């Protein structure tokens with residue numbers, strides 16, 4: 001923006017047509033090109049330096065202070081700052097108060113460091129500014145998207161080469177769809193499944209057209225349910241709500257002692273729901289390949305058999321665990337996934353893409369026809385516009401980033417990351433078990449594990465005592481673990497998350513646990529040992545301050 005000389009030392013900025021136009025036009029001379037390159041460098045390396053040097057999770061500045069500093073609800077009439085000032089402000093004032101999810105000590109969530117080349121790829125995607133809703137605004141990007149969908153579909157379903165040759169660029173079939181996240185990937189899977197279950201028939205135009213009430217009447221049912229274990233992600237409840245079946249109709253199936261769906265209970269529930277007179281339609285059974293809280297994988301193979309026996313849609317939520325299929329050592333953990341009808345996988349999780357990217361895949365390449373929408377100005381019948389079979393309208397070409405990443409890393413590169421996470425998690429579990437103050441609650445199957453502060457003495461006591469005493473001990477431990485997690489987070493050096501688990505393994509008691517997700521290749525066992533050391537120190541300080549009756 002143009003600067004006018006003012007009374008202050010700095011001239012005020014004014015909006016000016018000529019300067020505005022320049023922000024839309026590529027730099028016309030060497031001088032302005034050099035300025036833009038300098039800005040780009042400032043962004044790429046300024047942020048990278050911050051992420052590399054800043055070890056703690058976040059610098060100290062309270063949320064209250066931040067909220068007060070960002071409470072101005074007015075848009076300034078004149079331009080406030082020039083681009084270089086804005087970039088400096090972002091690097092110096094915003095980034096330090098964001099969460100450094102790239103830190104190797106940030107092991108609490110499914111958000112972590114990404115390969116640096118992703119930033120470059122994202123910049124290119126933004127610069128191209130393609131809209132993959134339709135070919136007219138994306139052309140080759142839509143073609144690349146179809147190809148990358150086929151690559152991941154093949155990773156999951158392993159259909160024969162001819163199948164992919166036929167469908168990879170088929171104008172009328174879709175092997176899957178990109179979505180903004182795992183939530184919408186799960187939604188899309190259940191949306192298509194719902195519309196296929198209540199498909200159009202004589203005297204009925206289909207549930208998408210006539211709605212839930214007419215659909216139930218047509219099918220002679222009173223309700224429609226989705227089955228998943230207690231560890232199912234809450235996006236499944238959202239989907240049930242959005243789809244109009246009601247989120248109460250997400251039927252929770254109990255788990256076995258290994259935090260996987262209990263197959264006997266599942267079979268029994270399905271028998272009960274499908275018996276004559278139950279007036280219930282089973283929309284889908286959801287298997288989880290890497291639960292959010294424990295990382296466990298449901299027994300997909302037998303779940304697929306139950307679904308096949310009863311003609312029920314089998315959806316696998318592999319938002320987290322999907323890329324494990326690229327690891328020669330661990331892909332067997334997901335065996336049976338190839339029998340699913342649909343599979344959700346997140347790009348921004350173990351494909352290490354920047355926020356946000358989700359995907360959903362269907363074994364049947366015509367499944368997404370059940371959610372097709374057309375408009376007069378785009379997405380016309382017969383066109384290959386990707387927006388026809390998608391919950392989104394306008395959408396960026398995140399698929400280009402995944403396609404490039406797959407070629408930069410290769411399946412073997414991703415396998416190194418997956419193997420590192422699982423092997424480090426296993427070594428971490430062993431380290432936890434060696435320490436007398438900690439109890440491993442869920443051993444890692446993939447790269448997620450949970451544990452809690454609970455001394456060996458209390459662990460033994462819990463095994464032998466009665467129900468009432470056990471409950472009292474657990475309640476006290478829950479308080480301590482909640483407090484410990486909060487204190488460690490506030491100290492700002494490392495971050496583990498916390499959740500509350502309950503299942504047969506905990507005698508169905510609510511247990512507060514510390515949860516770690518190990519996906520950052522820079523997170524080593526030594527780093528994790530340091531995190532445990534810090535927890536021991538915090539605990540010792542809590543103990544020293546506690547009244548004797550509260551001491552664990």
Ligand SMILES: Cc1ncc(COP(=O)(O)O)c(C=O)c1O
Nearest residue numbers: 181182183233235292317319320
């Ligand atoms: C198993 C599982 N499914 C679905 C989701 C939802 O994904 P998103 O947060 O990308 O919407 C998550 C997120 O953590 C998840 O762990």
